[in-house]
Amino acid sequence: MTQVLKDKHIVLGITGGIAAYKAADLASRLVKAGATVDVVMTEAAIQFVTPLTFQALTHRPVVTEMFALLRETEIGHVSLAQRADLLIIAPATANTVAKLAAGLADNMLTATALDTRAPILLAPAMETGMWENPLTQDNIARLQRTRDVTVVGPGVGRLASGGMGAGRMAEPAEIVDWARIILGRHGPLAGRRVVVTTGGTQEPIDPVRFVGNHSSGKMGYALALAARDHGAKVTLVSAPTALPAPVGVPLVAVQTAQEMCQAVLAALPESDALIMAAAVADYRPAVAVPHKIKKGEAGLELPLVRTTDILAEVAIQRAELGRPRVVVGFAAETQDLVVNAQAKLKAKRLDLMVANDARQAMGADVNQVTLLDASGDVKELPLLPKDEVAELVMDRVVQLLQGGSDEQADEEAME
16 A cells, blocks of 8 residues: 555544445545544434444544544644644535535534645535535535535445435545545656556457466556556556556556557657556567457467567657656566566666566566666565555656756756
């Protein structure tokens, strides 16, 4: 899990809706990510979930009374409002949304919301008619116009009434992702554009078969999320994977090496960094047969030709445009890891190479990598979860981008 939530103070407001039970999962996820979570519950929320549930999950007292003192001399809503890095209200009922839009402060949660200068994340949950009512929509629009408010959801699905429609509270995992985006948007990559490639390309043999590899895409997706959480605007160019699209990251879906090359080159003119984590097929069938090849008595001969060398094309365009400033490559090797990675680093004119043993990394949730840079530095990392590897790689990207010349920095400041 990214470090962007670590040591952040989050106030989690819970209002009176059946979706309040989801807030328990949300609180747990925030705590596991390293945040300090103070829960504020309205009187109606207590009818659905008890404060003891949240106290057990957060290991902190739950605030339920309007005039509660957090300490002997601390006024509750003032103290919470000042300490909060982010206020999340999930579920946010139509009633609470209306109060926030009108600037009312008749309970501890609305008073805290009115007083805080922290960004606010709302996860609405209500019946479809209430959500679609023009008054509710006007209230949402007013909040977004006058406050730093992000609205997540609602989703479409089965509601408490038994009906189907818009009004389901967003899932806790999605809310946590948006919390990461909000708290990371002013990070060290704010204003930067990062392109990440991932997945294993598939080169068609016929309409049902292809030449491919065992890449799961997990490392590339982790890198895209790490870049996003560092504040970058990220484009993820992904070959087929079984992974859900990352929240807040535009995804360009491709299949073949040629399609990936075209997507990467199209994104380069506006990019500051390119991270080539995809497992690109080195060879493709010379001809893709338009109909399924039938099984015969004899064996099948499959002539192969080289695919486009994406990094070679990037090097040509980079020389012409001066972008991207930083290019990171991945080397999946099965022998002579460092020697082969150093050769590829030099041949492809890369700034950073991430090398790993292909037999251990593909499909796994962990990875052991060695980082090599153009200056000759070699650093072997221990076995780590892929999201932690992504964080360390992204820290190096930040260093490389910040290590540009004074002339480059001046040019960027003038743009």
